[in-house]
Amino acid sequence: MSDLSMSQATGQNRTGKIILRWVLYLALGLFALFYLMPLFVMITTSLKSLDEIRTGDLIALPRDVTLDAWRTAWSGACTGIQCEGVRPYFWNSILIAIPAVAISTLLGAMNGYVVAQWQFRGANIIFSLMLFGCFIPFQVVLLPMARMLGIMGIAGTIPGLIFVHVIYGLGFTTLFFRNYYVSIPSELTKAAKVDGAGFFRIFWSIFLPLSLPIIVVTVIWQFTQIWNDFLFGVSFSQAGTQPVTVALNNIVNSTTGVKEYNVDMAAAIIAALPTLFVYVVAGKYFIRGLTAGSVKG
């Protein structure tokens, strides 16, 4: 597939080919600019002073680089009446994401192992029902979940948000592990059973050591989903327990005082950094999760 463009290159149209190549690279470069422009504008705006923003160009580089906006965004910007920056909310997001990712990945691994290797009557129906849960618009569970969290006594708390993320992450984590374990020959399980190994022993000493790639994919997927979540965060948190996405939105839409665009941009970059970091260091697994999560059931 890849040598399509190189083919049929005969002498007479070689110049045409070269021009076409240049056009191709130009088009690709322009698209790259389109995707990079917002990030570029965010970074440069966050490094400018407010005066420079008001008088200068949107895409101009900062004349005097200043980190004031970053400092304010991190520890001084106002979300409504409180002015502590995004720091406490960044911390909240970490406290929500780490346990929620760990628990939903562990449960997904066990579920996927059962559905793929320990088939019993009805297991496929259960799997289909769980899979279907991935697709519901969450609006349909918001109202009863708000009441349920109240009944459970964890409304507006970080454990409440962890609980919600675990529940609605289960479908995807189970799907990931099931699809991975299905490709491992069931003879392996059978042979181990004959040798007297039990359910957990087989999981621990055969499946888990094989699972590193899929664990990475699932952890990245769940982390991105939970870190970037806004709907659950805004619906089920209260003043002190909001995740960073909610705090960012509050800072940007806070109506008190002067509009500090540079602080907004710095806060937005801070909120984006963890997932961007994951994307840059583990992009391959990130993409695999995206395509696996969306394409195959």
Place this chain on the structure above:
Amino acid sequence: MTKWLEQNTPKLVLAPSFIAVLIFVYGFIAWTAWISFTRSRLLPRYDIEGVIQYERLFASPRWDTALNNLFVFGFLFIVIAMVLGLVLAILLDQNIRTEGALRTIYLYPMALSMIVTGTAWKWILNPGLGIQAMVRGWGFEEFTFDWLVNPDMAIYTIVLAAIWQSSGFVMALFLAGLRSVDGEIIKAAQVDGIPTWRIYTAIIIPSMAPIFLSAFIVLSHLAIKSFDLVIALTGGGPGYATDLPATYMYAMAFSRGDIGQAASSAMIMMMVVFAIVVPYLYSELRTKDE
């Protein structure tokens, strides 16, 4: 006892998750459906009153706008993101030396929160200091680009930001599809002297039909669930101009205190998702069994 335990371990392991899904997905859907047939306002009431909430919903101009916006936004977003994704994938498939770097650039917005995307575009598109001010500063005093605050155009800013966020993902899907097309067939076509563009339109693209379907499902799903982006970019405004069903539902549930309207709008959203996803899942699961 130990023997029973041993035999039923798989079921016992799966049980908690299954029960959780039964309650928190299916039970909750049932609760919302029930409430949507009652007169619930600030607090839920459980006496069935028929379709009164749905009548109110469809008599509401705000819901009308939200539904209209969903179709305009959904249609443009899906079509443009698919075309752009396909074009990018085909361009990248021409033995590009910097493919890895370009792919990374095209796809990174997918790692961002919609709130971050909305915040960035809100700044870029704001007429006072964004693109409009910049172009005017270059000497084009009459230049106007005020979509963000123009009720007739604001919905297109959502389309723009959503495409920026998701088209790279469509590209990744299509690129994977292009790479999985049988190389032998293409070589044979090249030997026969068939031009490159014909090889794409007649052989490669038709063979990627399942990927078009997947991309469509994912994008329509994203479109219906779009909530964060609207909140961050326009807040549903100006006025209600960029309301979507998701923001309508949220406003009814959490700021208007109208649970009945929130439940009925959520049910409509779910039906739209079902209409798209159920046939897809059904065919997926069927082909798997064969």
